[in-house]
Amino acid sequence: MSIVLHHLEYSRSTRVIWLLEEMGTPYEMVRHQRDPQTFRAPPGLAEVHPLSKAPTVIVDGHVMVESGAIIEYLIERFGSETLAPANAKDRPAYLEWLHFAEGTMASPIIFSALAPRFGGLGPMLGGFMGAEVTKLLDHVERAVTGHDYLVGDRLSGADINMAYLLEVATASKQIGDRPHLIAYLERLRARPAYQKSIEIGGPMIFAAISA
Ligand SMILES: N[C@@H](CCC(=O)N[C@@H](CS)C(=O)NCC(=O)O)C(=O)O
Structure with missing residues (x-):
């Protein structure tokens, strides 16, 4: 191997x-x-x-x-x-969260983070991206409210894919007032392997x- x-x-x-x-x-x-x-x-x-x-x-x-x-x-x-739940209850949620990070969440977060360096997104696209970022981060905030991790209350590949985007959202000040999301990222950061x-x-x- x-x-x-x-x-x-x-x-x-x-x-x-x-x-x-x-x-x-x-x-x-x-x-x-x-x-x-x-x-x-x-x-x-x-x-x-x-x-x-x-x-x-x-x-x-x-x-x-x-x-x-x-x-x-x-x-x-x-x-x-x-790291990859296989049981019938958690498997669909695991695959959804694993691929949600890059499939849906990455573009609005990354473009909004980079926009100031490229003269901004302008009012139309800026408004659209801003609303998307709010919706996406609120979605993750709800998922980790009362839960330590995204799926099955233990670390999985989905959390590992998600963390990078939360780091970008934090560094670019998009994370906002989302206490559960911030605590979740802190939990990930505290892991020795991280x-x-x-x-x-x-x-x-x-x-x-x-x-
Ligand atoms: N959806 C891809 C995105 C890969 C990607 O855009 N990686 C960036 C680094 S964060 C990169 O390689 N950028 C260098 C470049 O495009 O020249 C993935 O999740 O692997």
């Missing part, structure tokens, strides 16, 4: 470090640094996969991108039922995003 993780600084690939540390699965890591001007991935990542995105993983010679798919696959191959992922991969978020 061989896992190679291509990690880009300040990026979603920290999720995969966290997951692999959480599972105790051995892996090799290749580090990539962002272009200081454009903040894009360096050309070396495009040599691994034409999309040039992080995370990219190579599992037994097969190259994969997309955090949700990578998390699902790595848990399926190397994890346990605890902390190890930051030690190994560096900060998840570029500090200037919060400036």
